[in-house]
Structures are given as C-alpha cells and as structure tokens.
Amino acid sequence: MNKSNPAAFLPIGIGAGIAIGVALGTALDNLALGISLGVAIGSGLGVTMMGVSQAKKKDGGDGGTSTTPLDDHRHSHSHSHDHGSDGGSDGGGGGGGD
Numbered sequence: 001m002n003k004s005n006p007a008a009f010l011p012i013g014i015g016a017g018i019a020i021g022v023a024l025g026t027a028l029d030n031l032a033l034g035i036s037l038g039v040a041i042g043s044g045l046g047v048t049m050m051g052v053s054q055a056k057k058k059d060g061g062d063g064g065t066s067t068t069p070l071d072d073h074r075h076s077h078s079h080s081h082d083h084g085s086d087g088g089s090d091g092g093g094g095g096g097g098d
Helices: 006-027 031-059 069-076
Strands: none
Touching: 006 031
16 A cells, blocks of 8 residues: 555645744744745645646656646747737836926
C-alpha cells in the first residue's frame, strides 16, 4: 500500500513557510509580518507541490514533458489582434496640471 496523499503537501508547505517566515521576521524585527508572509508563501508552495504530484500521477510518473492546452493555444495563434486598445495598461490617467 504505497499510495501517497497529495493533500499532505499543504501542511508541509505551510510548515516550511512558517519556519522561513519566523526566521525573516526575527531578522527584520517584525515577527507578525514574517509569520503572515510565511503562511502565505507556504500555502502557495504546498498547493504547487500538490499540483506537481497530481500531474506526475496522471502522466504515469515518468517525468516526461507534456503539452498543455495553453501551449497549444500559444503556438496555434501566432498573430496579434488589436481590439481597440489604447495600448496603456498601467492604470495611469492623463496628467496635466497648472
């Protein structure tokens, strides 16, 4: 019975994130910020490890490359479309002033 539970990566990631966050928080003299950043980064790390585990399970665990639908979309549509964009996406408005 050698089945692993991919959900087990979440607490591992959170624990590692908290450990790193405590170290950074202590070094920066802001423990609350360090712990909260550690939990956030550790949660992301745990979810990422769960996704990698699920992907390996679906591929058969051979470590080969696979094509995702995003890759297919990117390669099949190589031309760009301009749908009336003004080209600015930085959120900055006009300026002006006196």
